[in-house]
Amino acid sequence: MRILLAEDDPLLGDGLRAGLRQLDFQVDWVRDGEAAERELLTQTYAAAVLDLGLPRKGGMEVLAAIRRAGNTMPVLVLTARDAVPDRIRGLDGGADDYVVKPVDLHELAARLRALIRRSHGQPEECLTAQDLVLDPAARSVRKAGEPVALSSREFDLLQVFMLNADRVLSREQLEQHLYSWGQEVESNAVEVHIHNLRKKLGTLLIQTVRGVGYMLLRAAPKS
Amino acid sequence: MSKNLPSLQRQLLVLVLGLVISVWLATAALTWVDVRQELDELLDSHLAQAAALLLVQRAHDIDEDDHGVDAPILHRYVPKVMFQVFHEGRLMLRSANAPEKAMINPGLQFKKGFTTVQIGGEAWRVFATFGHEADIQVYVAEQTSARSSILWAILRSTMWPMLIALPLLALAAWWAVQRGVAPIRRLGRAVADRQTEALHPVAIEGITSEMLPLVEALNSLFSRIGNLLESERRFTADAAHELRTPIAAIRAQAQVALGEADDDLRRQALRNTLEGCDRATRLVEQLMTLSRLEAHAEPALAAVDLTALARQTVGELALKALGKEQSLEFDAADAVAIPGNETLLAVLVRNLVDNAVRYSPPSVRVRVRVEQQAGRAVLTIEDGGPGLDEAERIKLGERFFRMPGSAESGSGLGWSIVRRIAAVHHLELQAERSTELGGLAVRVSGRIHCGNE
Numbered sequence: 001m002r003i004l005l006a007e008d009d010p011l012l013g014d015g016l017r018a019g020l021r022q023l024d025f026q027v028d029w030v031r032d033g034e035a036a037e038r039e040l041l042t043q044t045y046a047a048a049v050l051d052l053g054l055p056r057k058g059g060m061e062v063l064a065a066i067r068r069a070g071n072t073m074p075v076l077v078l079t080a081r082d083a084v085p086d087r088i089r090g091l092d093g094g095a096d097d098y099v100v101k102p103v104d105l106h107e108l109a110a111r112l113r114a115l116i117r118r119s120h121g122q123p124e125e126c127l128t129a130q131d132l133v134l135d136p137a138a139r140s141v142r143k144a145g146e147p148v149a150l151s152s153r154e155f156d157l158l159q160v161f162m163l164n165a166d167r168v169l170s171r172e173q174l175e176q177h178l179y180s181w182g183q184e185v186e187s188n189a190v191e192v193h194i195h196n197l198r199k200k201l202g203t204l205l206i207q208t209v210r211g212v213g214y215m216l217l218r219a220a221p222k223s
Numbered sequence: 224m225s226k227n228l229p230s231l232q233r234q235l236l237v238l239v240l241g242l243v244i245s246v247w248l249a250t251a252a253l254t255w256v257d258v259r260q261e262l263d264e265l266l267d268s269h270l271a272q273a274a275a276l277l278l279v280q281r282a283h284d285i286d287e288d289d290h291g292v293d294a295p296i297l298h299r300y301v302p303k304v305m306f307q308v309f310h311e312g313r314l315m316l317r318s319a320n321a322p323e324k325a326m327i328n329p330g331l332q333f334k335k336g337f338t339t340v341q342i343g344g345e346a347w348r349v350f351a352t353f354g355h356e357a358d359i360q361v362y363v364a365e366q367t368s369a370r371s372s373i374l375w376a377i378l379r380s381t382m383w384p385m386l387i388a389l390p391l392l393a394l395a396a397w398w399a400v401q402r403g404v405a406p407i408r409r410l411g412r413a414v415a416d417r418q419t420e421a422l423h424p425v426a427i428e429g430i431t432s433e434m435l436p437l438v439e440a441l442n443s444l445f446s447r448i449g450n451l452l453e454s455e456r457r458f459t460a461d462a463a464h465e466l467r468t469p470i471a472a473i474r475a476q477a478q479v480a481l482g483e484a485d486d487d488l489r490r491q492a493l494r495n496t497l498e499g500c501d502r503a504t505r506l507v508e509q510l511m512t513l514s515r516l517e518a519h520a521e522p523a524l525a526a527v528d529l530t531a532l533a534r535q536t537v538g539e540l541a542l543k544a545l546g547k548e549q550s551l552e553f554d555a556a557d558a559v560a561i562p563g564n565e566t567l568l569a570v571l572v573r574n575l576v577d578n579a580v581r582y583s584p585p586s587v588r589v590r591v592r593v594e595q596q597a598g599r600a601v602l603t604i605e606d607g608g609p610g611l612d613e614a615e616r617i618k619l620g621e622r623f624f625r626m627p628g629s630a631e632s633g634s635g636l637g638w639s640i641v642r643r644i645a646a647v648h649h650l651e652l653q654a655e656r657s658t659e660l661g662g663l664a665v666r667v668s669g670r671i672h673c674g675n676e
Contacts (some may be wrong), residue, residue, distance in 0.1 A: 009472060011471075011472035011476065011498060011499050012471050014472075014476070015476040015478075015492070015499075018476075018483075018492060019475050019478050019479045019482070022479065023482075028290055102467060102471030102472075103471065104474070105475060144591040175235055181363070
């Protein structure tokens with residue numbers, strides 16, 4: 001899952017980025033409010049971790065700006081401001097979760113997963129489609145009850161498809177979901193991963209919509 | 224304890240009543256002396272007048288056979304007066320209560336004028352005189368006790384209203400004093416009944432002008448304690464708040480190190496953890512400095528050589544600047560002394576130079592200069608960094624304001640400390656754009672230390 005981390009403190013930002021990467025998130029890190037707003041409005045992220053005390057533009061202003069622009073992506077506010085009025089202001093101001101520093105990395109990751117799940121209308125812990133069950137926390141996939149071994153990228157790609165089941169995703173969208181900045185994306189990387197997924201999980205799972213992109217069907221097609 | 228302390232109320236009462244009684248006694252004494260003198264004059268003149276009458280009368284009709292005649296007692300007061308008339312040594316006429324011998328010095332030399340003698344166990348005031356040929360001698364006498372009773376009567380009549388007035392006066396004085404000290408009692412109760420946290424000023428209404436200094440001193444004390452408490456409270460809140468970020472960083476880095484399989488990456492995370500600890504330590508130190516600065520108003524001032532101080536600071540930070548490939552320059556001609564506290568001024572200079580090095584990008588110039596301008600000592604710290612725009616310069620010194628976009632970690636407390644130290648030293652602090660280097664120029668100026676301070 002690709003997330004945006006907006007944190008001005010170098011040491012904390014570095015730690016969060018490294019920690020979330022260990023937990024299989026793709027992390028883009030910005031250090032001020034203006035950059036955060038620009039990235040959130042132009043790139044595709046599954047969620048954002050937003051510090052409130054950002055230079056140039058405060059976290060609350062960034063939040064207000066992206067919500068005004070119609071962006072409904074889950075935003076987790078991570079801040080040192082622990083007073084109840086601050087929490088209320090944060091949540092009422094458009095935050096989906098409000099976490100006070102310091103935070104356990106595993107808890108932060110779990111909260112992000114929950115936010116991402118819910119933002120796709122999937123309140124259950126595991127994602128399901130057809131005979132597939134995907135557990136984001138355990139990073140495991142079962143097909144008809146049998147575990148399937150997937151590479152990290154393949155898992156991420158499947159998760160994106162399952163979160164957006166029955167929706168057509170373009171190749172660019174998929175790339176944006178999968179890769180953070182600075183990661184080399186080979187021109188046919190997405191096709192290769194889809195090919196592998198089809199090989200492991202069945203050809204009918206992911207449909208190609210010519211000229212538009214790909215789509216995962218929640219229910220098996222009647223053939 | 225309060226029993227051993229002198230009571231203002233009792234002191235005032237004793238003073239007022241003592242004064243009234245003293246004045247009263249003095250008045251009585253003066254009246255006594257004055258009335259007595261007047262009375263003596265008046266009655267003596269009556270004696271003399273009576274003697275003159277007797278003399279004149281005897282001079283006209285001296286009857287050789289008529290001697291030893293007793294005058295009748297006509298009034299009940301008459302026994303208190305008596306007279307004798309002698310002609311050529313023989314008693315010619317006397318009052319009924321008068322002795323037969325001459326009242327004064329019987330048988331001795333005759334003496335004219337007033338005398339007081341003892342006759343029949345009583346003190347008598349006697350006036351003696353004689354006719355033209357000295358053949359007739361007249362004595363007129365009056366009991367001195369008569370005079371005393373008149374005197375006492377006069378004194379009694381003037382003094383008894385005072386005697387009645389005295390208890391009333393005491394009562395009035397007690398009431399007045401009671402009323403006078405009531406505001407003090409009220410103030411005491413008002414302060415005693417306060418909650419520990421209630422530090423609002425004591426009301427000025429209802430107090431007397433004598434109490435105003437006390438009430439003002441109390442209010443000023445309350446206000447100072449209030450400020451101190453507020454600063455303590457803010458310190459605690461700020462410290463708790465500001466330590467969250469470094470602690471979060473330490474926690475995140477430690478967790479990364481725990482979960483990292485790659486050796487190099489794990490070491491890096493551990494190094495970052497240590498750096499986070501150092502930063503938290505520095506933050507705590509800065510908070511303590513600031514807290515101490517806010518608690519103590521005026522440091523002891525001595526002559527401090529600003530040039531030496533700045534040179535030393537530049538020396539200490541040279542390595543750090545070199546590490547960023549910055550050129551750190553120091554420019555000063557002579558020693559410039561300003562009145563101040565050396566430790567605090569060192570903190571100020573270090574913070575400013577450290578800020579310039581820390582927040583300027585690599586490879587720029589940072590220049591520290593000490594000079595005298597128009598009789599003032601001026602310390603200027605300039606850098607070739609991006610500088611600050613006007614809005615940002617105004618925000619400088621707000622607690623925890625950080626240079627935007629800075630890659631360096633900092634608490635934003637440095638400037639608060641600098642501002643506070645400048646304030647207690649009455650130093651002027653200006654932040655502007657450096658005309659030569661293009662970045663931020665911070666100017667600290669203050670008066671030069673005079674030799675005789």
